[in-house]
Amino acid sequence: MTAKSLTLDLLSTCGKVAAPVRALIDAAALFGIADNALRVALARLHAEGLVVRDERGRYRLGPTALGVNQQIVGWRSIDQRVRPWSGDWIGVHSGPAGTPGKRSRDRLRADLQRARPLRLLGFRTLSPGLDIRPDNLEGGSAFVAERLANLGLDLSVAAEPLTTLFGMTSLDSEIDSVARKLWDTEQLRRDSLALIARLEASAKRLPTLPREVAMRESFELGGEGIRQLVVDPLLPESIAPTSVRRALSDAMHRYDRLGRRCWANWLGSDTETQQLPAGVRAAGVRATGTGGLDPTDRADAPR
Numbered sequence: 001m002t003a004k005s006l007t008l009d010l011l012s013t014c015g016k017v018a019a020p021v022r023a024l025i026d027a028a029a030l031f032g033i034a035d036n037a038l039r040v041a042l043a044r045l046h047a048e049g050l051v052v053r054d055e056r057g058r059y060r061l062g063p064t065a066l067g068v069n070q071q072i073v074g075w076r077s078i079d080q081r082v083r084p085w086s087g088d089w090i091g092v093h094s095g096p097a098g099t100p101g102k103r104s105r106d107r108l109r110a111d112l113q114r115a116r117p118l119r120l121l122g123f124r125t126l127s128p129g130l131d132i133r134p135d136n137l138e139g140g141s142a143f144v145a146e147r148l149a150n151l152g153l154d155l156s157v158a159a160e161p162l163t164t165l166f167g168m169t170s171l172d173s174e175i176d177s178v179a180r181k182l183w184d185t186e187q188l189r190r191d192s193l194a195l196i197a198r199l200e201a202s203a204k205r206l207p208t209l210p211r212e213v214a215m216r217e218s219f220e221l222g223g224e225g226i227r228q229l230v231v232d233p234l235l236p237e238s239i240a241p242t243s244v245r246r247a248l249s250d251a252m253h254r255y256d257r258l259g260r261r262c263w264a265n266w267l268g269s270d271t272e273t274q275q276l277p278a279g280v281r282a283a284g285v286r287a288t289g290t291g292g293l294d295p296t297d298r299a300d301a302p303r
Helices: 003-014 021-030 035-047 063-081 103-120 140-150 173-179 185-208 211-230 243-262
Strands: 051-053 059-061 089-094 124-127 130-134 163-168
Touching: 003 021, 003 035, 003 051, 003 059, 003 063, 021 035, 021 211, 035 051, 059 063, 063 140, 063 211, 063 243, 089 103, 089 140, 103 140, 124 173, 140 163, 185 211, 185 243, 211 243
Parallel strands: none
Antiparallel strands: 051 059, 089 130, 089 163, 124 130
16 A cells, blocks of 8 residues: 555545545555655645645545546446447557657557556457457447547547557457457456455454454455456456356445445545445556556555
């Protein structure tokens, strides 16, 4: 846990409510983060546009972080974001980056910036430069294009490298078979079942714990549950059975209600504390200074 990651996570829970510095400092203390470290993190996040400060010196998420936060807080309604699958796919293709002399370094940077939002939207690499996912999200290609843009992927004709989103139909049967195996659905199932068991065990334990201990546990474990739902590729039933994802979603909704009780007085009596969830801690999913995502890098914000 770092001061930066904790601040972003806490402000993610607040929605439009601005959090006073004192409340952020008090929460940081629960995780062993010093007062000064929290203030330094706030200053840096403010400089990067990830948080903004109002006239009372309270903080909320800034515009740079909103695309990521929109994806995170959508965990509550993930099942409403899918539609029956017709067998079609959505592809995103990116051309070579940079001049020949700089191509290796430029391409590595471009590939990283490109991979983050694609991974969060459930895309996987079919061949170098081509990522795909089933076309089963509500809103189709238009929705996916808008969400990718909000997450920092430049799909304009001026982008370097040029990145193009398109629909894919009537794939060759062999390629279609390969495409359906790009996701490790068995690992996803095991991870979800294990997390459900931990959520249920913690739910029984929370009422017996001291308040500060319960706050820490609900924030950390609730964040793991949210992360699992946020990065779920939302695959159609014919690729991965959806029953386990629904079970995890149900478990997280129950756990979230318990987490709210643990954190009910965090911001005091001047806000609608019943709106605060257990903690929007999407482990490994964090805003960056460029408006992108890092769904794999845990060095900055280990969970």
